[in-house]
Amino acid sequence: MSFWIDPINFVIAWLKGLLESWGLQPGLVTFVMYLIGAFVTTLLAMLLVVFLIWLERKLIGRVQDRLGPNRLGPWGIFQTFADMLKIFTKEHITPDGADGVAYNLAPVISVGAVLMVWAVIPFTATVVGVDFNAGVLYLMAVGALGEMGVILAGWGSNNKYAMLAAFRAVAQLISYEVPMVLALMIPVMFTGSMSLQALVKEQDIWFIFLAPVAALIFFISSIAEVGRTPFDLVESESELVSGFNIEYSGLKFGMFYVADFLHAFTISLLFAALYLGGWRGPGAEQYPMLGFVYFALKTAVVYFIGILMRASLPRFRIDQMMDLNWKYLTPLALVLVAATAVAGKIVPAEMAGLRLVVMLALNGIIFAAADRLMTRRRSARRQVAQAPRPVAHYVQPAPTDPGD
Amino acid sequence: MDLLTNHLLTLILFTPVVGAVVLLFLPAKNIRVLRWAALAASLVPFGLALGLWARFDPSAEGFQFVEMMPWYPAIQSSYHLGVDGISLMMVLLTVVLTPLAVLASFTVTERVKAYMFLFLLLETGMLGVFLSLDLLLFFVFWEVGLVPMYFLIAQWGGTRRNYAALKFILYTMGGSLGLLLATQMIGVVAGTFDLTELFQIWPALNSGTLLGLPMATVKAVAFWAFVIAFAIKVPVWPFHTWLPDAHTEAPTAGSMILAGVLLKLGAYGFLRLVLPLYPLESKLFAGWLAALGALAIIFGALGAFGQKDFKRLVAYSSINHMGFVVLGIAAAAAAVGSQDAVIALNGAVLQMVTHGLSAAGMFFLVGVIYERTHTRDLTEFGGLFAQMPVYGGVLLFTAMGSLGLPGLAGFVSEFLVVRGAWPVFTLATALSMIGLFFTGAYILKALKMVLHGPLNERWKGKLPEMSLREGIVIAPLMVLMLILGVWPAWALDVINRTVSMISLAMSLWF
Amino acid sequence: MIPISWFLIFSAALFCIGLFGVLARKNTIGMLMGVELMLNAVNINLLAFWAYRYAGQMNGLVFVAIVFAAAAAEAAVGLALIISVYRRRTTVMADELNLMKG
């Protein structure tokens, strides 16, 4: 194994040999290696966030016809460092009546939950933290931990806005987990495994082509999971001031902030891994580092789309958000899972071309049907809304027959 | 996929119930959702049954897709399902007609939830009768099919619905009592309810007693109990008077199912139970049955010709048509083992299918016109062809299918029955031609009074043409009628082998 | 290796603690939490027997899965009930809910 082909594993092997040569037990070596891996990954992720924050501000600025950060360093690239410095040096404030444990635990859980995701992501053909036979489930489980952070923050702050926001957030997160899991079921069905590495390896055809609608659902619900525009009801300023983290400042606020950005990036990673073939690309098997580049590029594209959405879409109302989930995405995902399961059985994986055509057609049909239903409902509601209403006095409306 | 193939029948059987239960949890006010959900629930067994048909091997002997599980081990009753050619055709008929009937019921606005619930329950009852290979199970499903129909008539029926529903339930319940009695007797004497076993042991049973009665008496009692139960359901003249009332008062879709499938239960009972279990008795009494069949043909047709109520006319036509089924069965029982018997049975089973299609279509079309005019009195129509040309064409087509016009479904089966019955019951067959003649007479009478003649000014410009939904309901029936008439081989392929086997098995007892 | 007895005793202890919660907590939500603990104890038992004796079979795992389902259902319905009761009677204390008194 040469350094140039697979530098990371080369370093790992070297470190391992080094530690073993010190006479440590093999179990302990593994443990230490995991520790080092986790540390390095975490560090990288944290550093990445610094860059992401700058990137996002810059991009959104451009979308909104502004310049964005432009003072510190070339293209304002050091702006984030300045912000960091400021946050690090701020005083730790704990509000009156706050529940100390919950209040202080919340930011840690938030960041931790996001970082834990990175443990199972296959970065290249050879580099993956834990190739876990229930990796997809693990993703969901870890996501669930994030909710815990939000709810603790909301409750611990002893602030009714924070509390309300936390409720909203939890409602939103739990709700959108449902279509997300269902959308994840489809790649799992194609692969027959819940291991992420296996999922990536199976994507001779990217799953976004085999299951475009599932990809769409996953993308939408993962944005909702992150709580970004247009799903940022949690922090709708006019209603909830600033959301569940209103009472936080300084480093603790910073941790929420980091968790937010990191989460956004993580879902892009996941999307790229699950639907865009992850590290797969020409030559990635032979030169794993090339896979890393592919993966990064795909992630960047997804992330970029996410930012564009954030910059261009208005916020949902809470009922719209819930409607979208329960009345649209969830049923759609359910139908999709069932239909894909049947179609997948009928057209075996060996007939790749046929399978691709069938799946595309199926997705198209289902999506068109769902869209049609949705449109009709919406227009029906609009008609009701536009109907003239009695102004001066209230008249008991005659019971209408919804069947006609 | 194993689940699908190994338990296909169970799936077909119980998906309507599952759908019905799901319906219970939907909001009662959202009628649209209820309707579509019911339709979807009835389409699932349709799809599954198509799969069943595709996997069915028409050349194989005996029952296929057999499922057997202990159900009531204490009395040797088991959950035993299976299909052969006859039951497959009946299942197909049921699953085709039910979605159409549900679609036809989209005009029901009162208590839609209960209505659809009952409908889906009814479907399971009917399918259960066709699929079960256990006498007790057969009886259970027989009753399951009965009750929803009662409520459908009594709750959503016409003006005299209570009388009609009561007559229906009492009459058929009376028959069912006999069925229950016979089932019990057979179960106790033979020690099993399993039909495949009973086919082997019951006809051979000659010794032993039950409650001190000699076996011959027991068998005769059970035989007549069966015959009367099924004769009422078919209905064979003179047990037929419940039918015009029930049909006339039932809601449109109820009539469709009643005529399309429920009547077939009786004939199916003859084919599945009476003939194989009582080959000797059947042959002995076949003459009487043939006579009753011929009388049903003649008096059914005459009765229809004498009606002024459109729906009653169509109802009597069912008696007329089912008479051919009875005649065919009687001929098969008498000429057991010969080519005539096979042809007659083929004809009888095919007639069950074709009558299911045409009668359902006719009842639906009566419903269509009734919804527009709120009358069924033939004298109040007239000249509607000009108002509703598409409806007129469709009615003409369906009526011709019912009349047995060659090229449409009814003819093939009628010809086969006549061919099969002629050498056996020459006189009855010849007399039944009177009925066949009057079939033409009443059909033309209906057409003449509804479509032709000067337009009744009352309806001028008031009758909208058939809607798309109505078109969708009737179109499959029309297509099937045409296909069966032009190319009946695909259906007969399925039936032929089975009825040959039945006939052969019966002949072994002589 | 860890003997199975450790797991069994651990689960027994967890079960008893949960049971105590169910029996002694005033608050119905607290009782519910006790139930969850008991169910977890059961699962530990199931998995322990599975791991030590019947790893080739699926019975234990299947049962664990079903316990999970039951637990989820129980939590959902239980909490919904509690909230519903709370709406009507503004209390969730078990000793105040005695409509069943004969």
Next chain:
Amino acid sequence: MITGLQAFFLVNALITLFAAVKVVSSRKLVHAALWLVLALMGVAATFAMLGSRFFSVIQVFVYIGAIATLIIVAVMLTRNSMEDVGPQVNRGWWLPLVVVVLLFVGLVVVLSGWGDFGLSTRTVGAEGENVMELGKALVDPNGFVLPFEIASALLLGAMVAAIYLATDRKEGKR
């Protein structure tokens, strides 16, 4: 001599049991809920130690992600129970305690009479459970499809029931 794994088990068990005790004794219900989370985590770790990674993840997902969150939300929704910091156990709390201790003792006694009580060799391999096999067993007609379907129906029923119960059906207001 206690191995690393045994030590880890003991630490984990102690933490879990302690958290469980806090669950049933904590005065603040929200704290109790948080302790519950910790206890459940401990159980998840125990699952992992038993070789079932799948169920340990499921434990986190279902119990912590769903059930514990639900409980916390419920606690917060029933406001005055949250503010109630008085004694959280019934007056006659000693009676259950006695019963429970008796039960524990009885369980241990009964269990210790079991021949395999000291069994310490596992039959499960290092790779843990085979999720694929589990899945197949769940939908196999000769396996567990019936329990599985019943459980599904139970979940569905629970969902419907929960929605029904929680819907505020005051007149004129939705």
Next chain:
Amino acid sequence: MNMDLLIWLIPLPPLLAFAAIVLFTNRSKALSHSLAIGAAGLSWLASMVVFFTAVGREELAKHPLGVDLKVNWLPLGDGAFKIGVQVDPLSAVILFFVAWTVLMIFVYSVGYHNFGQPAGDHDKPGLPPHGATVKVKGHGHQVPSVEPMYSRFFAMISLFAFGMFLLVVTDNLLTLYMAWEIMGLCSYLLIGFWYAKPSARDAAVKAFLTTRVGDMFMLLGMAALYKMTGTLNYQEILANPTVLEMLASQAAPVLGLSWAGLIGILIFMGTVGKSAQFPLHVWLPDAMEGPTPVSAMIHAATMVSAGVYLSIRFFPLISAGWDGGGALTPAMMTLAVVGAVTALFAATIAVAQNDIKRVLAYSTISQLGYMIAALGVGAYVAAAFHLVTHAFFKALLFLGSGSVIHGMEHGVLHTHQHIDPQDMQHMGGLRKKMPVTFWTFLAGGLALSGFPLVTAGFWSKDEILSGAFNGGHVWVFVILALAALLTAFYTARQITLTFLGQARSEAAEHASESRAVMTAPLVVLAFFAITAGWVGIPKAFPGLGGLVPNWFEEFVGEMLLVHGEAAHHSLVPLITSLVVALGGLALGWWVYRDVRAGQKDPLQKPLGPVYTLLQNKYYFDELYGATVVRFSRWVSEVFTDRWLDRGVIDGILHGIAAAGLWLGGVLRNGFDLPVINRFLGDTVVAGGTRKLGAETSKIQTGRLQQYMLMGLAVVLAASAIIYFFFVMA
């Protein structure tokens, strides 16, 4: 192309045209008739190819075309019922005239239904068009209007054509029956084409039901035949001496007939209904309610021909056991009697009819009787020959009469005179107004009356007469000769009244010739009406015999397994036919040569009540109405419905129900209420339970946890006891 396949394809284009018109093109009149005519043209083309191939084939009767391609239609028992096609000499000649007439009628219909004319002022679907007003130079001007249901008409006649082609090319009785019934349906639809007219509506029902009577017998005959032979294929039955022998020798259970006789008569009953033979002839004159091309379709090209075709086809069966001379079989005797009676009977009625189409209708019945009678005496080839020639000239006559009516309608619209355009009393002198129609009609009329030598009718009729005479059946010969005389007479009457003399109404003065699209088919058919006879000039005919080979005899005669005795040509029938034809024509012209407007029929006075009897068709309709129709209505409405079902059966049911109610009431009042409710209910059971409940309810505190604790304690104690005392011990 494969000839077998081509034969299969002959009936197909009209069917497709029918489907296409019904489903797609019924909005467009031009498209609809183009489709229909195109389809008829394709069928015509295919038929011609098949016909000429067949003509050129050696030993066609033994090896018909198209028999190699069969399909399993019905799997039955161990075998299957096969259907297929065959073209043997008989079907070939039928195919020839069917193809020609069908095509001509299709073309003619375009003009008849006024294609290209404006839509009518008050026209409604279901009624004949009443004419449209067109403004020409400022003032209104009535012209014929286009039929509102134009497309429907073409759809229906396409289906009709399909039925006929199918009937001709099929190789078995079952398919023939199917085609037969399809045509029955079409005739029902077409006769009732103007369905809003009550008369048309009733005529349609009458036609359908009357023919259905025959069909029922035919169905029985078919069943019996199938049972006896195990097949319905022509070749296997009719060309198979052993089968025929078997059928002829086995006795049937009815009337001492052999099976061949019984089946033959049953099948012949189908012909009686379809070809309107006595006594089922009543529907055919009424069928004139349909549009004229329909009358032509029904009476010439298709339906009635189909009936005779069936009888000709089954002649080997009907004549099974007949050795070519000597005594007729019972079935043949039936045919001879029915045919002869019909021929004379219908001819007498025709003499007294005034409606131009009704005359032709009765004439048709009469001519069909001729053919049947010919079959009855064993003149197989003559019957087929007359069938062919009759088809041509009768189609010509009907279309011609349609053209006359059209011209009269034109006059009616022009003059606003309220007269029946079909009544010959109002016509006269149309010879000059409508020359093409006149000359073609004349050709047809002469052929019908058997004008010697030049017309087709003469040759075929002569052959029948000589067949009857030479076969020794003098009574048949006499009746047929009488009928021929009457035929010539009423033909002359018709032509004289219509075309000759002076116009007897204003409308007739303003009548005008029809358009070319109508007259061109007339010319074509007139050609065949003249020439079709020359292919069948008997060898023994004095002078002409042998100049032209008797192709028809050779070609069709091949079909027969048993030939009649060699025709020793006698001069008696020849002279008879000359005399009756010329005499009848002359007499007719002489009687009617100058009938004036408003004048009564010259025959009315000399014949007196007989004339009234004839004019009212021997009161057959009234007779049937008073007996059959009334009886069946009484049986159905009163006997079955009111007495049997509602009275007897329901009465018994209601009696049972009343008895049940009474019993229930007695039980309730006599047992339930006093014994169970008061005694048992109030004192023993309920009271005790209530007390017990009150006692035990005290331990119900309503506290969940206490219950649980109690339960747990009990369980714990129980388990401990069990464990320590049973397990440990």
